[in-house]
Amino acid sequence: MPRGPLMIIGGAEDKLRKRTILTDFVTASGGADARIAVIPTASSLGPEVVEVYDALFRKLGAADVVAVRPETRQDSHDPELVARLERATGIFMTGGNQLKLSSIIAGTPLADALMEARERGAVIAGTSAGASIQSSHMVAFGGPGSTPKQRMTQVAAGLGLLEQTVIDQHFDQRNRYGRLLMIVSQSPQLLGMGVDEDTSAIVEDVDGHDVLRVVGRGAVTIFDPTHIVTNAYEARRSAPLLSSGVVLHVLPAGATFDLTTRTFVPATTLVHDADEAQEQAEASHDLRRLARDIAAADASPSALRRRLARSRKKPDTAPVPATSTDPHMDGAPS
Incomplete structure (x- = not known):
């Protein structure tokens, strides 16, 4: 013990x-x-x-x-x-x-x-x-x-x-x-x-x-x-x-x-679930993108943050499915 x-x-x-x-x-x-x-x-x-x-x-x-x-x-x-x-x-x-x-x-x-x-x-x-x-x-x-x-x-x-x-x-x-x-x-x-x-x-x-x-x-x-x-x-x-x-x-x-x-x-950061891991990955990606934009456009960080926020708020547009000739894809009985 x-x-x-x-x-x-x-x-x-x-x-x-x-x-x-x-x-x-x-x-x-x-x-x-x-x-x-x-x-x-x-x-x-x-x-x-x-x-x-x-x-x-x-x-x-x-x-x-x-x-x-x-x-x-x-x-x-x-x-x-x-x-x-x-x-x-x-x-x-x-x-x-x-x-x-x-x-x-x-x-x-x-x-x-x-x-x-x-x-x-x-x-x-x-x-x-x-x-x-x-x-x-x-x-x-x-x-x-x-x-x-x-x-x-x-x-x-x-x-x-x-x-x-x-x-x-x-x-x-x-x-x-x-x-x-x-x-x-x-x-x-x-x-x-x-x-x-x-x-x-x-x-x-x-x-x-x-x-x-x-x-x-x-x-x-x-x-x-x-x-x-x-x-x-x-x-x-x-x-x-x-x-x-x-x-x-x-x-x-x-x-x-x-x-x-x-x-x-030093303290260690533990990721306990997949959702948290995904959020951390997205945050890391956003930070890298922000740094590239600042370097490329010579824009202020606040302006780029607003632009990034607007882009993340846009709803996803689902693609229009193409017409299929497969009878199993259009609801026809098998």
Whole structure:
């Protein structure tokens, strides 16, 4: 069985209108058969945030929603909480303080159960803090700003659901470009991923590759420092960092990116039926004809478009059939 997808949500996902991201999560988790476990540990509003997501997921059709709320590392060894993750088809980690979340669950049986859930095909989703913790390296805390500066953020270990990556959230809304650039400048083996609010980076296993697809209202920003030139190893505290040669990818909804090869995946256009194929062929023919007419007549494109439209509106004139001497063609009995 292929590994389950990751849903890396940049925070502030829509809960009132279309709820696109949350709907996708419930659907991927099994729809009417979905058994969802909510981990609210990062939040200071534990019971309240569980109530919110419980109501949302049930409204979106989930069969069952349970809370898995460890408050200490000892709680993360509780067999009952571990069993709840083992039964889940979808696991959702809420926002809050990602350092609190990692301090309580990382390296415990609960974290092991979460990793195993993905291996058996369960969906692992997280918003805000729950997004950051999914990567191998995690932004613990830090300040905003567009310019990368020495020591502007701190890094801690994440759960490692997504290897060789560091994830930041609320990315554009809180101007977190600089701190993500700082991290990849200091650790150029990492791929930097910044996810905007109400946006999800869905990572799926496709033929052994981690392939990212973007859903939502914002964008996912990728920093690839493979060929970076930097002075991060010698810059003084708070000094701006040299970060040259970082490849930038800004991926809006619908875009696809191969995280394994670090390459953008162009969209492909599929023709699903013969009528659509015929329409595309006619459109292509019309465009070629229009280009030839412009070149030959030196006419304006608008005039030629009008001429083409008139010619396409003319009714077909059926040829008058010739008189046949064949008795079978003029209605004579055979």
